[in-house]
Amino acid sequence: MTVLVVNSGSSSIKYQLVDPVGGGAIASGVVERIGEETGSLTHTFGGRKVTRTDPIPDHAAGLRAVLALFDEVGPDLASSDVVAVGHRVVHGGSVFSTPVLVTDEVVDQIEAISPLAPLHNPANVTGIRVARELLPDVPHVVVFDTAFFHGLPEAASTYAIDRDVAREHGVRRYGFHGTSHHYVSRQVAQFLGRRVEDLNTIVLHLGNGASASAVRGGHAVETSMGMTPLEGLVMGTRSGDVDPAVLIHLQRNAGLSVDEVDDLLNRRSGLKGLAGENDFRALHDLISDGDEGAQLALDVYIHRLRKYIGAYTAVLGRVDVLVFTAGVGENDDVVRALATAGLEPLGLELDPNLNAGRKKAPTIVSRDVSRTTIVVYPTNEELAIARQAVEVAEAAGLTGEESDDSPAAAGHA
Ligand code: AMP
Numbered sequence: 001m002t003v004l005v006v007n008s009g010s011s012s013i014k015y016q017l018v019d020p021v022g023g024g025a026i027a028s029g030v031v032e033r034i035g036e037e038t039g040s041l042t043h044t045f046g047g048r049k050v051t052r053t054d055p056i057p058d059h060a061a062g063l064r065a066v067l068a069l070f071d072e073v074g075p076d077l078a079s080s081d082v083v084a085v086g087h088r089v090v091h092g093g094s095v096f097s098t099p100v101l102v103t104d105e106v107v108d109q110i111e112a113i114s115p116l117a118p119l120h121n122p123a124n125v126t127g128i129r130v131a132r133e134l135l136p137d138v139p140h141v142v143v144f145d146t147a148f149f150h151g152l153p154e155a156a157s158t159y160a161i162d163r164d165v166a167r168e169h170g171v172r173r174y175g176f177h178g179t180s181h182h183y184v185s186r187q188v189a190q191f192l193g194r195r196v197e198d199l200n201t202i203v204l205h206l207g208n209g210a211s212a213s214a215v216r217g218g219h220a221v222e223t224s225m226g227m228t229p230l231e232g233l234v235m236g237t238r239s240g241d242v243d244p245a246v247l248i249h250l251q252r253n254a255g256l257s258v259d260e261v262d263d264l265l266n267r268r269s270g271l272k273g274l275a276g277e278n279d280f281r282a283l284h285d286l287i288s289d290g291d292e293g294a295q296l297a298l299d300v301y302i303h304r305l306r307k308y309i310g311a312y313t314a315v316l317g318r319v320d321v322l323v324f325t326a327g328v329g330e331n332d333d334v335v336r337a338l339a340t341a342g343l344e345p346l347g348l349e350l351d352p353n354l355n356a357g358r359k360k361a362p363t364i365v366s367r368d369v370s371r372t373t374i375v376v377y378p379t380n381e382e383l384a385i386a387r388q389a390v391e392v393a394e395a396a397g398l399t400g401e402e403s404d405d406s407p408a409a410a411g412h413a
Contacts, residue, residue, distance in 0.1 A: 001081045001399070002026060003386035004135070007088040008127025010119060011035055013062050017070075017080065018386035025382065027075055031062040043069040059123075060130045067134060083399040085131055085140045086389030088179070088381070089124045090229075091117035092144030093170060099147065099388040101396050102128060102140035110142065116170055116227065139398040141389035148182040149175025149213075149220050156222045156315075173231070175223035177211045183384035184325050185215040188377045191362045192321065200316040202309060205379065206335065207326030208236035208278060212305075214312040222315045224308055230265060233308060234301040236278030239269035241304070271297045280332050302338045309339065313346055319372045322348060324365075325379040331358040336365065340374065347371030 001021070007014040016028040029043035039056030042049060043066070050073050056062045070077050087102070093113035100106055107128055114121040124142075132140055149157075157173045159166060166172060181203045189196035196218040203213045210233040214222040224232025224240075234240045242265070250256045256264070264273075272278040274297035275286060286294035313319050323329075324336050333355050340350045349370035354363065359376040366374035393399045 001083045001390070003084050003086050003389050004077075004082055004138075005086045005088070005382045005385045005389070006127055006131055008059060008123050010123040013059060013066065013127060015066060016382040016386075017075065017077075017082075018382055020383070020386040020390045023380070023383050026080070027070070028382075029066060029069070031056060031066060034059060034062050041065050041069065043073055045074050048073060059126045060133070063127075063130050063134055082135075082138055084386075084389040084393040085135055085138050086385040087124065087128050087131065087140060087142045088145065088385055089128075089142045090120035090145045090176065091174065092146045092150070093174070094150075094172070096142075096144045097147055097150035099141055099143040099392050101392055101398075102132065102142055106142065116174075139389075139393040139396065141392045143179055143385045143388050145176045145178050146174040148178030149173075149223050151219060152223065153221055159226075171227055173223070173226040175211075175213070175220065176225040176229040177205045177209065177213075178220075179381045179384045179388075180205050180325065180379040181211070181213040181215065181220065181223070183381070184323055184377050184379050185213070185218065188321055188323050188362070188375050189218075191375070191377065192364075192373060194320075199320045200318050201321040201323060202312045202316070202319055203323045203325065204305070204309075204329055204339070205326045206233075206305075206324065206328035206332075209238065210235045210240075210326070210328070212308045212312060214315045216316060222312060234297075234304045235270040237267050237270045237272040239265045239273070271301065274300060280328050280335065284334065298338075302335070305335075305339045306343075309343070309348075310346070319347065322372050322374045324374075324376045330360075330376055330378050333357060336374075336376070348374060350374055 003018050003020050005016045005018055011034045013031040017026040019026055027045040032040045034056045035058060037055060038053055041052045050069060056065060089110055091113050093116055095109055107125060110121055111125050128140065152175065159171060159173065161171065184203050185201050186196050188201065189199050201215045203215060205211050209229055212224045212233060213220050230238055232240045247261055250261050270278060271283060275283055275294040277283050277286060283294050283298060287298060328335055336355055337350060340348045347370065349367045350365060351367045355365040360378065362375065362377045364373060364375055390399065
């Protein structure tokens with residue numbers, strides 16, 4: 001069986017045809033610049049990569065073009081046993097704590113949450129609507145980025161502001177990257193031959209977006225992103241934590257509009273704001289050339305990351321596993337070394353030899369004596385979405401497959 005995983009952005013559609021049992025990506029691609037003068041579509045299957053650059057007026061045209069490329073380049077979807085379409089949705093608000101089967105009501109609810117994620121949820125909804133029209137015979141499942149953090153303790157999810165105002169406007173900490181934190185915290189337990197119920201884990205998802213989570217016995221108890229994916233760690237283009245009064249100051253005294261502050265903090269801050277580059281490879285090159293702004297950007301990034309490691313150690317009390325994942329976490333040994341340097345008193349002892357280089361597979365990078373096992377575990381959000389989609393479709397009796405080795409029976413999530 002296979003699952004088509006779809007991630008719709010405001011002007012893009014990323015997709016992957018996934019084997020949820022074996023874990024492989026059978027085909028993948030991306031539609032970009034939807035609604036612009038020049039669109040682009042790249043589809044990869046069986047070692048063949050096909051690129052088209054026709055204009056793509058809207059998401060429906062984009063998905064139609066994707067389905068045409070499946071016909072032309074392969075694999076043939078009709079004979080690929082597609083048991084579900086899994087959609088990534090960024091914000092599930094206070095409503096959704098688990099992945100759910102798509103119904104008209106679910107689509108309306110996701111749309112109603114849009115004020116909390118104005119850039120993401122409307123695009124996700126468009127993608128779901130279009131996909132349901134074009135693939136009407138397959139169950140569609142939505143997997144929410146916030147769901148893993150739905151059960152955060154109230155002490156962690158509550159902002160200390162007027163309770164009535166907060167309640168009326170949905171102002172609380174929701175957390176994001178939940179699919180990745182959930183997947184990685186579970187998989188790493190399996191990798192170490194431990195029960196997830198027995199482990200306290202800190203997951204550092206360090207990509208262009210970045211977030212940390214503290215997971216006790218498989219349940220998230222703290223995470224760094226808040227009402228939106230802006231809070232917390234320093235990111236590629238996002239500021240992470242700032243004093244909220246900075247926003248007031250910029251609007252009241254510097255004359256910036258609400259949209260300008262939004263743009264500043266989300267797209268012109270983080271590494272990009274400090275160094276002009278949001279990619280760590282470019283940042284390291286600048287540092288090698290003696291660029292002081294780039295060095296400061298790295299220092300600020302690492303300082304913030306270490307503060308969160310310390311804070312989450314206090315939240316958990318005992319940390320069994322520290323996991324690095326996503327683009328930076330998997331590839332940047334300098335970041336991993338700086339993040340953990342000198343933290344032996346907290347039980348973190350990185351092994352420089354094991355840590356060296358990029359990690360394409362799960363790897364233990366701490367010394368045997370380290371109280372906390374430090375692991376690099378590559379995340380795979382598409383696979384996580386595919387497996388959850390199968391579980392939901394199977395539970396609803398919609399896949400026609402009830403084998404003992406199904407992901408649900410095997411305990412994957
Ligand atoms: P992601 O959002 O998980 O795809 O991560 C993207 C980020 O990973 C990029 O912006 C880079 O900062 C970082 N990255 C990717 N490859 C490397 C690499 N080889 N070395 C260092 N950083 C990398």
